[in-house]
Amino acid sequence: MVTVDELPEMKKFIEWFENRHEYAKKWKEKTGGKVVGYYCTYMPEEIMYAAGILPVRILGSHEPESITRPYLHDMYCPFCHDTLAQALQGRYDYLEGVTIAQSCLHMRQSYFSFADRVENIEWSYYLPFPHGVNNPHAGDFARHEFEKFKKAVEEWTGKEITDSDLDNAIEVYNRNRELLTKMFELRKADEPLITGLHAMYIVVSSQLVDKAEHNQVLESFLEKIENGQVENDREIGTRLMLIGSEDYDEELFKLIEYGMSYPATFVFEENCTGSRYFWGLVENNGDRLMALAKRYVYRVPCPAKDWARGDFFGRRRFQFIEDVIRDWNIEAVIIAQMKFCDPHELDIPSLREMLDKMGVRHLHLELDLTQPVGQFRTRVEAMIEAMGEEDLFI
Amino acid sequence: MVTVQESEYWRWPETIWVDESKNWQDAEVISCGIDLGSVSTQAVIMADGELYAYASMRTGTSSTASAEKAVNAVLEKIGDMTRENIHYTVGTGYGRVSIPFANKTITEIACHGRGAVYVYGNTVRTVLDMGGQDLKAIKVDSRGKVINFLMNDKCAAGTGRGIEVVCDMLSVPITEVGELSLKVDEEPEPVSTTCVVFAKSEILGLIRKGWSKEMILAAFFNAVSSRVVELLERVGVEPDFAITGGISKNVGVVRRIERKLNMKALEPKVDPQLAGAIGAALFARALYIKSKK
Amino acid sequence: MAVAGIDVGTKLTKVVIMDEDKNILAYVIERTGTDHKKSSEEAFEKAVEKAGLKREDIKKTIATGFGKISAPFADDEVTQVIAAGRGAYYVKPTARTVIEVGAEESRAIQLDDNGNVKDFSLADKCAAGAGSFVDAMIRYLEVTPDEFGQLALQATRAIPMNAQCVVFAESEVVSLLHSNVPKAEISRAIHDAIADRVAAIARRIEIKDDVLLIGGLANDIGFIDAMKRELGKDVHVPENYPPELVPAIGAALSAL
Amino acid sequence: MEVKVRPFDCWNDFKNYRMNYYKEYLEAKDKGGIRWAGSAWSFDPVPQGLGEDVYPLTGEPYGATAAFFKDFSMRALETIERKGAARDLCGYMRNYWGSVAMDRYLLADGSEIEPFPKPDFNFTIHICCSHAKWYHYAAELEGGVPTYAVDISVGPGYTLDDKKIEYVVRQLEDAITWMEKVTGREYDDELLIKAVENEAKSMTLWAKICKLNQAKPAPMEEKSMFSFYVLTLIRRSDERVVKLYEQLYREVENRVKKGIGALTYEQFRFVTDNPPPWPFLKVYRYLEQNYGAVSVGSIYTFGLGAAWLGMDEKGENWIWEPAPTPEEAGFEIHDRRSALWWTALFNLKYRASWQHEYSHWVRKQETYQMVKDWHTDAIIMHLNRGCELWNMSTLEVRDYLVNKGIPVATYEGNMADPREFDEARTFNVIDSFMQSLGIEKLT
Known part of the structure; x- marks a missing residue:
């Protein structure tokens, strides 16, 4: 018997996560293809993939930096500073292109500075994706923009994207979504083998490598877990859910799952480096671009796009969260909020209220570029103590 | 290099105390709680759940050494007690992870909740703990079990520390600023911010405008108490209400919080700065008894 | 004939007495008390005495820092940016980028070849207070300012610490201290964090050689080292005068 | 050189309109009228089709007014923070939400009314990542006021195509x-067309x-412009507003002809970028x-x-020339759809800030x-912590202008939160900037 950490597949995910730039460079050497960095999970990667492009999610490195402040306001979130810092330091020197599907302001600004200031960027594309995903016309509009995007990709690469290219891309991406969903389903178990840290490595690495390759490794990984070849070597403790945005800081997971006086395990991450990235399949029924448009418009929304409209007064994301809490038997929620993220901040008071009504304990942590480990430890431990400190009393 | 003499207006004095009226050897369980905070360290010895002795010292640069120092100081004061006589030790506070001789560590939030019930009686439901770095609003049940808690956000970090900074700026010892701030005929407008960095620049402005120390302190404490009340109201204030931590000794802040909440804070039975260590010692006793069952 | 420059800062009051040929006759650096007017008066008297002059020998006095409001005897005042720029050009004529880190304020100034201020940038709200943050850290670590700088050079490891807000950074330092992280590494982390913030301010202007570091923190060898690393270039400090004196020199020059 | 100055004749008319605006909204229900609230960027003409007794309340100008009255503002900000609203959210809206949460309504003269007059509905837009969410949260605080937001995320005006406009028009049709x-x-479509x-x-x-x-001297300084421009943000589709602008146009034209300036001594001209720090308009006074x-x-x-015409078709040069009217553009507005099409096109294409x-x-x-066009010596930029939308690109702009040799000063503040403004530091920036440019103080 082995543990998850000992599985070669897990080691592969971590290697991809840690050596993301090397992977992309090698991929280029091997295939001669173009690599495009993208901001935000609303980007229809399938269109690029169909053109033979390797789309990679632009991420930061969680290292303090001092080079973005001439360009980005201090009150823009640490993520957009961090991503731009990578670009300015030349770490994305292998990219030919950069693109963004319209999301929040902060990423928009980071994208523009990225596109303007990085020399190797020969192609950039701002994709106006709807903000109003709770709106019956958003699908048509997204389709229209996807079509323009597809044309732009074709023009740039000189390659016509055929229907069968798109079908193939959709199939590969859907397969990845199915596998990732299955991986999350396995965490419903009383003794889940996959921790939040593992899940983070797996989901994030899928945004950095060729999906077909990721699918192979993930299939084999899940097979081993399902076949009972893997044992658990840690206490599960409190079942936690993470609600947030770009939470890919290993230190955060290591602290909460491996570094506290009390055991705790994340069994679900509702964030854009977790479930929001892959939840929901493309229903390919002929009009491929429309199928893509619908998938991206009607997936679990980012708070930036999730707002009341007409008769709909709630938040679609909250309905999803409610289901997860029930189905994954969540005991406590960590709301990990990226500092200065307005869309999240505008949901948090209502989210707290909803969780209170459900009787689910929650804790709000404000994430920065690096995390204040001492303070976070006290807060999380205190929450867990408050949940079950009976044996401390006589 | 220019060296300038620094005065230490911001430091709390150290105290060591033992209850001479009791004999610890009569007790069945001797428990110890150590609260290793950012500025001060408290070591408390309890005999069968009653406060017997304590030391309140400055925290040094080594947590382990600070904890040792405080425990040794209290043992020395007692005279005939040794480490071996202590049945169980619980560490709490910022430095809890580096007290090697503690049997267990528990967060200061749980300990302050538990300790508050001892210090203020079991009617306390809402506890405000205001330390150097953090601000905590804690709701407890009659046994001191934490029901809910909230901590400050980044921009209110260091509110307690801010008070130390102001002491330094005005050259008034920290033990006196509270009283002094109440000596104003009329409450001045609060300084507009509790961000320590910004408040400093604002206070410098006031110094230059010729404001008296009393008025400046009043304006600053007015702002601090608003920020504290904001946090309290977010967790929901249920009577009775009590304040623990170093700031509880600052009447300038306490009175203003009371005024804003329209609620009296409970009077402490013992030094409220000890609440965390007392809570730790009480948990230590419970854990020891359970371990024997 | 002689002139004077006085710089009343939050922590220190600096006075420079200069003759008409721009020779510095005397200077003093004193702690700023709660009564600014008294502090500036005393420091001024002391400097005049040190120069072997009488008050009436001083033809003109220019104040900077808090300015005339704290030194009412001054004839006029000049902003810190201008004073620091002029002073920097005086102590190091090859300086084109001047980075000043004081107790509460940090600023970066770009000079042209004639020593005029071309562009400048000041610390934003959340990046202010670098100097007094260091003072507080020195207290926590229970070392002398000299030791604090030296310690950073001995570190074997760089701990990433985000010092966007110095107040919040303090809590982090306390946590590190309580986790028994060696003082040398903590000192290095603090210096790196501050250098990071200061460099961010400086990068808003064009950083041209030579870079001159002034203000109290320029006394700190650990900070100089961190700035060199951060900017990836050589960083100078004034050779003949204390780095915190530079704006007072600039103020005196403005009186000529 | 000394310049002739005189107060604006139409000053009081603008002031009165603004004073009445908040009252009209307040009293709308007494006469059976309709109240709606939304962002100042909302498609303001659309609700006008509901009748001649429809009164809007736009959130940003309301927030700015609140910020101007510091005492009210502090209470509003603290109230909403207690409810858990983060301090880095929009400064205007924190004042607005705080006002709703306190259940107190502020009139333009600073007087307070209780309770807060809830709108019949919220009607807004979504362009930055939280515009629509402002009113979502407001609606929750109001206990569930029906809310509708129009997504206008179609990209810059010079890239507009029919399908993009169609997307917005269809949403407006649904909104009706x-x-x-x-x-x-x-x-009533006729009312819509008029609006x-x-x-x-x-x-x-x-x-x-x-x-x-x-013109030199400039007939208006920025503080006057604040009072004038705001009518386009509170109720630009009102005929009375059109009349006021016609009156103002004639007056300003006349001032230019006669050389009447805003300042007695105009020795330095500059432009600004962001919303000002409303509680500290004395920054302008200080400069003057x-x-x-x-x-x-x-x-x-x-x-x-x-x-404005704005970016040319190629997206290369910006043109500060007034946008065409429907007639000038050869666009005929004759029914609901053409009216909606025009307002969508007009806003998406010619509103510079979009x-x-x-x-x-x-x-x-x-x-x-x-x-260049306004013949200025410099730009003074407000690094405004109260609005992330207006702060987008500002530092890139700073960098660009500095490289073009244009002097730039930046100061930090917040348009609507007095706690985030440091007076002494800001004046220090101004003095340093002026001294570095060799501009002497007036004596």
Whole structure:
């Protein structure tokens, strides 16, 4: 018997996560293809993939930096500073292109500075994706923009994207979504083998490598877990859910799952480096671009796009969260909020209220570029103590 | 290099105390709680759940050494007690992870909740703990079990520390600023911010405008108490209400919080700065008894 | 004939007495008390005495820092940016980028070849207070300012610490201290964090050689080292005068 | 050189309109009218089709007014923070939400009314990542007021195509159906047509007035412009507003002819970019009194309130020329759909502030061209912690202008949170800037 950490597949995910730039460079050497960095999970990667492009999610490195402040306001979130810092330091020197599907302001600004200031960027594309995903016309509009995007990709690469290219891309991406969903389903178990840290490595690495390759490794990984070849070597403790945005800081997971006086395990991450990235399949029924448009418009929304409209007064994301809490038997929620993220901040008071009504304990942590480990430890431990400190009393 | 003499207006004095009226050897369980905070360290010895002795010292640069120092100081004061006589030790506070001789560590939030019930009686439901770095609003049940808690956000970090900074700026010892701030005929407008960095620049402005120390302190404490009340109201204030931590000794802040909440804070039975260590010692006793069952 | 420059800062009051040929006759650096007017008066008297002059020998006095409001005897005042720029050009004529880190304020100034201020940038709200943050850290670590700088050079490891807000950074330092992280590494982390913030301010202007570091923190060898690393270039400090004196020199020059 | 100065004749008319605006909204229900609330960027003409007794309340100008009255503002901000609203959220809206949460309504003269007059519905737009969420949260605080937001995320004006416009128009059509349902009223297309025409008139007139400020001496300084431009943000589709702008246009034109300036001594001209720190408008006074420095234009007041040709078709150069009216554009407005089409097109294409959210390049060109066209010496930029939307690209713009040799000063503040403004530091920035440019203080 082995543990998850000992599985070669897990080691592969971590290697991809840690050596993301090397992977992309090698991929280029091997295939001669173009690599495009993208901001935000609303980007229809399938269109690029169909053109033979390797789309990679632009991420930061969680290292303090001092080079973005001439360009980005201090009150823009640490993520957009961090991503731009990578670009300015030349770490994305292998990219030919950069693109963004319209999301929040902060990423928009980071994208523009990225596109303007990085020399190797020969192609950039701002994709106006709807903000109003709770709106019956958003699908048509997204389709229209996807079509323009597809044309732009074709023009740039000189390659016509055929229907069968798109079908193939959709199939590969859907397969990845199915596998990732299955991986999350396995965490419903009383003794889940996959921790939040593992899940983070797996989901994030899928945004950095060729999906077909990721699918192979993930299939084999899940097979081993399902076949009972893997044992658990840690206490599960409190079942936690993470609600947030770009939470890919290993230190955060290591602290909460491996570094506290009390055991705790994340069994679900509702964030854009977790479930929001892959939840929901493309229903390919002929009009491929429309199928893509619908998938991206009607997936679990980012708070930036999730707002009341007409008769709909709630938040679609909250309905999803409610289901997860029930189905994954969540005991406590960590709301990990990226500092200065307005869309999240505008949901948090209502989210707290909803969780209170459900009787689910929650804790709000404000994430920065690096995390204040001492303070976070006290807060999380205190929450867990408050949940079950009976044996401390006589 | 220019060296300038620094005065230490911001430091709390150290105290060591033992209850001479009791004999610890009569007790069945001797428990110890150590609260290793950012500025001060408290070591408390309890005999069968009653406060017997304590030391309140400055925290040094080594947590382990600070904890040792405080425990040794209290043992020395007692005279005939040794480490071996202590049945169980619980560490709490910022430095809890580096007290090697503690049997267990528990967060200061749980300990302050538990300790508050001892210090203020079991009617306390809402506890405000205001330390150097953090601000905590804690709701407890009659046994001191934490029901809910909230901590400050980044921009209110260091509110307690801010008070130390102001002491330094005005050259008034920290033990006196509270009283002094109440000596104003009329409450001045609060300084507009509790961000320590910004408040400093604002206070410098006031110094230059010729404001008296009393008025400046009043304006600053007015702002601090608003920020504290904001946090309290977010967790929901249920009577009775009590304040623990170093700031509880600052009447300038306490009175203003009371005024804003329209609620009296409970009077402490013992030094409220000890609440965390007392809570730790009480948990230590419970854990020891359970371990024997 | 002689002139004077006085710089009343939050922590220190600096006075420079200069003759008409721009020779510095005397200077003093004193702690700023709660009564600014008294502090500036005393420091001024002391400097005049040190120069072997009488008050009436001083033809003109220019104040900077808090300015005339704290030194009412001054004839006029000049902003810190201008004073620091002029002073920097005086102590190091090859300086084109001047980075000043004081107790509460940090600023970066770009000079042209004639020593005029071309562009400048000041610390934003959340990046202010670098100097007094260091003072507080020195207290926590229970070392002398000299030791604090030296310690950073001995570190074997760089701990990433985000010092966007110095107040919040303090809590982090306390946590590190309580986790028994060696003082040398903590000192290095603090210096790196501050250098990071200061460099961010400086990068808003064009950083041209030579870079001159002034203000109290320029006394700190650990900070100089961190700035060199951060900017990836050589960083100078004034050779003949204390780095915190530079704006007072600039103020005196403005009186000529 | 000393310049002739005199107060504006129409000053009081503008002031009275603004005073009445908040009262009209407050008293709307007494006469059976309709109240709606939304962002100042909302499609203001659309609810006008519900009748002649429809009164809006736009959130940003309301927030600015609140911020001006510091005591009210502090109470509002603290109230909403206690409810858990983060301090880095929009400064205007924190004042607005705080006002709703305190259940106190502020009139333009600073007097307070209880309770807060809830709107019948919220009608807003979504362009930055939280515009629609503002009113979602407001609606929750109001106990569930029906809310509708129009997504206008179609990209910059010069890339517009029919399908993009169609997307917005369809949402507006839905909005009308929805408004009919919410209010139980029948929609009047004639009123809509009138309102759409008025909107175009107000905004192009304001553009023409802005252009007149290119004159030396400048007939208007920024504080006057704040009082004038705001009508385009509170109720630009009102015929009375059109009339006021016609009156103002004539007056400013006359001032230019006669050489009447805003300042007695105009020794330095500059432009600004962001919303000002409303609780600290004395920044402007300081510049005027000490340095004879006059702000002759602003990306904020010009870009948000006026309609401009903007970016040329190729997206290369910015043109500060007033946008065409429907007639000039050869566009016939004859029914609901054509009216909605025009207002969508007009706003998406000619409202400058909607363009620069989509590219640094647009904002750089727009700002550079303003510095040039209004004959200024510098730009003073407000690093405004109260609005992340207006802060987009600002530092890139700074970098661009500095490289072009244009002097730039930046100061930090917050348009609507007095706790985030440091007076001494800001004056220090101004003095340092002026001294570095060799501008002497006026004696």
